[in-house]
Amino acid sequence: MSTGEPARGDRRVCLLTGAGGTLGDAFCRALYTTYDIVAVCGARIPATPSQHEWFVDPFDPQADVPENESRVFLIRSDLTAPGEVERVIDLALARFGGVDLLVNNAASLRLHPQGLVDGDSAIDDFESQFALNVGVPLRLSARLAQRGWMHDIDGNRARNRNIVNVSSLSGSKVYPGGQAVYAASKAALNHLTRHLAAEFEEFGVRANAVAPDSFPARVPTEKVLQAIVELDAGAMNGGVYSVVAN
Template sequence: MCLLTGAAGVLGSEFCRRYAGEYDIVAVCRTRAPVVPSQLETYVDPLDPADQEAASVYTVFADLREQAAVDRLVEVALARFGRVDLLVNAAAYTKPYSQTMVDGDAALINLDEHLRTNVVAPMRLATTLAHQFWMHRAADNLADNRNIVNISATAGSTVYPFQGQAGYAASKAALNALTGHMAAEFRSFGVRVNTVVPNAFPGAISTGRVTDAIIQFDRGKATGSAIVLDK
């Protein structure tokens, strides 16, 4: 089973559309659901109403910045499916600040918002899932190849000529560092942790390449590694 955050975004929606037939997906959203069959929506062919597309996506609304919401999310996922084999941390805050870094407190406030969603939330969810399910199941984790894929960005290692990106870039650089340390610590109970590092999608690269990289990590054995998609 896959627990996917940011499920209503460009990447999350594409992942659900492409892989809902292969995974049971708990699609985590903050305000809007992905446009895929779920317990919230059923797709019906008007020419053949009896032919309804089966839903393998279960949508949950949660603010991942709040510990109580994360606790509830993990409890719901485990109650429904009994396991989590893949965690994809794709939720992201991406809003730039509008002025320069030295114009008042805007850039500092912006940095705090980026860190809360792009760094603290993935760690909060991963550690909560570890406490509630993974930590005492090392043999099962290894047998089921359980893993985490964090979605970073090339902005975490490249200074692009666009004003207002410092908060976003710093958060992605921090996520890269967090991934390496998480891989080292989660190894003790058999859970792998990797990161996909794309340039802007679907502009610079296709969204499909990002989803394919997630699947490559899920089906492989690597940990503490990164797939960079820059061209």
């Protein structure tokens, strides 16, 4: 495993994809003083302090400013591009020395209201949606295992290392509105989660998924965030947990 600046105190290191989206932004804003976060994003970035900023109190320049306790390390990346998953993992390991929590949150949602047979848009979007929604979580999980987790069984168990995949209720229910391709990708992610849990258990890494209803329209984003934190702190393995309003 690459070595770098150690995590501060006992804070956990989280590699988070989709950091510029609704859930990723909420994760960074709520937990940037609790976790060391490798925040992987595209054009949008989370609205939280990062390594690109340093804050100074103009009335007391030597004072400690709380925002500088942020350990959000931003990485811009198209994770579907060749070599990008490996680059992100190398940067994360070099920066913090290890990863305790992988949150696969990045996703592509493109609806096809005309359905699967009326036009070619759903067919044309199939590969790109599966590449991000399934392929990227698979590659990140496998590469992290190969480059660190498989060789640190005691550390994995001691630090309760785990994966949380962000799925959707669409992966188990049929909704109108042209969600077939997206739903199929989330169903695949759910089953990938179960296989990761079974295969990674031997070296002490857990895998679970959260499957929220539409957020923030039906479920508060904070409730989805809470579910991720609870899975990280718990001992569950191989579950796909629905997150609904009630």
